Amino acid sequence: MSDNPQRSMNAGRGPIEVPRSRGRVAVIPGDGIGKEVIPEALKVMRAAAGAGGRELFIKEFDWGADRYLRDGTTLPADAPDMFRREFDAILLGALGDPRTPENRHGADILMGLRFKLDLYVNLRPCVLFDRRLTPLNERTEEDIHFVVLRENTEGLYVGMGGFFKKGTADEIAIQEDVNTRKGVERIIRYAFEYARRQGFTRVCMSDKSNALAFGHDLWQRVFAEVQSEYSAIEARHLYIDNLLMQMLRDPSQFQVIVTCNLFGDIASDLGAGLIGGLGLAPSGNIHPGSVSLFEPVHGSAPDLAGKNLANPMGAALASAMLFDSLGWTSEARMIESAVRAAIREGKTTRDLGGSLGTLEMGEWLANRVVKA
Numbered sequence: 462m463s464d465n466p467q468r469s470m471n472a473g474r475g476p477i478e479v480p481r482s483r484g485r486v487a488v489i490p491g492d493g494i495g496k497e498v499i500p501e502a503l504k505v506m507r508a509a510a511g512a513g514g515r516e517l518f519i520k521e522f523d524w525g526a527d528r529y530l531r532d533g534t535t536l537p538a539d540a541p542d543m544f545r546r547e548f549d550a551i552l553l554g555a556l557g558d559p560r561t562p563e564n565r566h567g568a569d570i571l572m573g574l575r576f577k578l579d580l581y582v583n584l585r586p587c588v589l590f591d592r593r594l595t596p597l598n599e600r601t602e603e604d605i606h607f608v609v610l611r612e613n614t615e616g617l618y619v620g621m622g623g624f625f626k627k628g629t630a631d632e633i634a635i636q637e638d639v640n641t642r643k644g645v646e647r648i649i650r651y652a653f654e655y656a657r658r659q660g661f662t663r664v665c666m667s668d669k670s671n672a673l674a675f676g677h678d679l680w681q682r683v684f685a686e687v688q689s690e691y692s693a694i695e696a697r698h699l700y701i702d703n704l705l706m707q708m709l710r711d712p713s714q715f716q717v718i719v720t721c722n723l724f725g726d727i728a729s730d731l732g733a734g735l736i737g738g739l740g741l742a743p744s745g746n747i748h749p750g751s752v753s754l755f756e757p758v759h760g761s762a763p764d765l766a767g768k769n770l771a772n773p774m775g776a777a778l779a780s781a782m783l784f785d786s787l788g789w790t791s792e793a794r795m796i797e798s799a800v801r802a803a804i805r806e807g808k809t810t811r812d813l814g815g816s817l818g819t820l821e822m823g824e825w826l827a828n829r830v831v832k833a
């Protein structure tokens with residue numbers, strides 16, 4: 462169904478993970494524009510599932526700032542087990558609200574699910590659908606087609622550390638960077654396996670081992686070991702500062718980038734910038750073979766919330782990734798084709814130069830899926 466299967470987010474070569482037949486999806490719209498883009502993504506998912514003759518079971522959870530402020534609920538203790546038992550995948554909007562500046566609920570829900578469901582792969586495809594969308598002069602769809610694989614359960618995001626003498630002139634703040642042999646090896650191995658499965662031939666690992674002499678020395682040693690098992694794949698290493706510069710200078714060098722939690726967070730936002738912005742970028746938080754979580758890369762965008770301005774394409778493309786994870790590849794390609802068609806025909810929200818609102822964009826995509 463794709464316009465060009467070789468250049469789809471999943472390279473058109475089959476499911477990202479082990480095929481699953483059921484479509485039980487837990488949905489957490491969350492906060493801000495999450496509550497606007499997710500209903501649109503659901504319209505598109507329902508249209509694609511219907512067109513493919515699939516049965517989709519959706520259950521929504523109202524976790525977010527409103528619920529937290531009302532009764533203190535963030536992530537209920539039994540939620541991870543419940544998701545494993547009763548669902549095949551999770552779709553999340555975004556979490557973050559100006560009324561809760563410390564973002565306790567957001568951290569509990571999103572980081573809680575990443576850690577407790579052990580979603581150790583954060584997969585962020587950066588695929589340029591139309592050359593008019595990239596800020597890089599002279600770059601075409603052929604040049605920008607890579608994925609960032611971010612380690613998603615360790616690094617500087619584990620929340621280990623503390624303050625000493627907080628609020629005084631002698632304050633000390635410590636934030637620990639956790640790198641385990643198991644954690645580093647499984648994401649690097651996933652990168653090579655992903656490359657092999659998707660038909661990619663190049664994997665680039667990025668770290669800062671010249672300065673972070675312990676944690677990233679581990680990344681170096683594990684990368685050297687694992688790459689020796691994949692002789693058909695070209696393995697390359699770049700320090701993170703050089704990686705970011707090279708992504709801007711010549712993104713066509715990259716196919717699969719694998720890196721730690723913090724660097725992946727930054728590199729994938731740069732990647733989103735190269736393909737048209739945050740409104741268009743999807744991501745997957747994956748535990749291979751188990752329930753995984755898909756979300757647009759963007760946050761709750763309080764500046765746009767409630768104005769019918771947010772682009773729902775990132776959420777729609779996240780739902781295409783979700784379908785891929787279920788093994789529903791042709792339905793996933795239907796969604797992707799609809800997004801490509803919208804961009805080609807100039808039917809977009811304002812961030813991509815068009816004039817459609819969030820609602821109209823969702824409806825346009827859902828109608829396009831049905832007509833295809």
Ligand SMILES: NC(=O)c1ccc[n+]([C@@H]2O[C@H](COP(=O)([O-])OP(=O)(O)OC[C@H]3O[C@@H](n4cnc5c(N)ncnc54)[C@H](O)[C@@H]3O)[C@@H](O)[C@H]2O)c1
Nearest residue numbers: 555556557558739740759760761762763764765771772812
């Ligand atoms: N995964 C998540 O839930 C997640 C991720 C990032 C940020 N956040 C939270 O979101 C809140 C806002 O954070 P931020 O402003 O740094 O990031 P953001 O992604 O919400 O917004 C950054 C910029 O991109 C624009 N933008 C984002 N999504 C868009 C869309 N769909 N269409 C058009 N434009 C879009 C926004 O208007 C804003 O100018 C904070 O509370 C933050 O903690 C949550």
